[in-house]
Amino acid sequence: MAAASERDEPRLSVGQVAKRADVAVSTLHFYETKGLIRSWRNAGNQRRYKKDVLRRIAVIKAGQKMGNSLVEIKETLAKLPESRTPTKEDWARMSRFWQAQLDEKIAYMMRVREMVDGCIGCGCLSMKSCPMYNPEDIVATEANGAVWLDHPEQAKAAKNCYDSKN
């Protein structure tokens, strides 16, 4: 029966996963301790993975490229169904979620760009009015995970930041 179920859904060893996903074996151990991936053990206590672990790792990598922490990525992965192997539609939903997040980050970068222009590039050096000196602009809300949002008004405020008092 163990043999039968192994035939049903082929499992990968840690070395195989490491090679195919291009990460170190130690990284897979590490991700497992962090709850990002899961494995089962064979009779000899060695890890065995379902193939969808490869996609999970791809998601982890992509998330890191976007600048997300492993904790945030774990929260995203937690939206996948636990009871069954994720389907194409499950992954597509996750993809859409991340596209939206990327859109936000791109918008954030564009606001930083405006601030750099308005605040470093200009003659303004007053710490009080310049939005760049006020750190409340990165707000973390646990509902959305970390949010990279400046208050949009700040970009405008930067434009008015021309009192070269210092």
Next chain:
Amino acid sequence: MAAASERDEPRLSVGQVAKRADVAVSTLHFYETKGLIRSWRNAGNQRRYKKDVLRRIAVIKAGQKMGNSLVEIKETLAKLPESRTPTKEDWARMSRFWQAQLDEKIAYMMRVREMVDGCIGCGCLSMKSCPMYNPEDIVATEANGAVWLDHPEQAKAAKNCYDSKN
């Protein structure tokens, strides 16, 4: 003469800088050990700063928001003149440099967005052909500082990544 030069260019104490730049005193000490800012000592061995330190800290903060490391930021700050207090034009040049960097990062994010779409969102799970699994796409060149550039072809490659073998 010490008094005269203090009158010429007012110096700030570490506490004043901390308050105005909204960072901890310990952070200023830390930045100093890292060579990001500089100070002089008064007769009692206490730090004194020129006012342009505030702008340097603003630059550090902006750089961090863009995702730069302190080392990278230090390299950027190193482009400022050492011999004199930076002028408006010095800061403007730095601003332009960072705008360009931000443009690159925004472009990078947009490529990641395409990859997330093409590679997680699609049915493709082959590690070999998918650019997402190949880490060489973040290339560090010391000339430019760390570069966030994917090979542009990779975004295209993601589009061809539909062999659902796994």
Next chain:
DNA sequence: TCTTTACCTAAACTTAGGTTGAGGTTTTAG
């Protein structure tokens, strides 16, 4: 069978970017 390769755990180490604490000195305000 025997030896090499792969795998196991646990703990220590690494870098980045700071923060905290201890113990002592300087400045400032009343």
Next chain:
DNA sequence: CTAAAACCTCAACCTAAGTTTAGGTAAAGA
């Protein structure tokens, strides 16, 4: 003049995201 507030150094500590090392077991192939 004295006490509180600000400052000093140095060392230890912290989190994130892993990597490395040490000592031992399992599996694969000649």
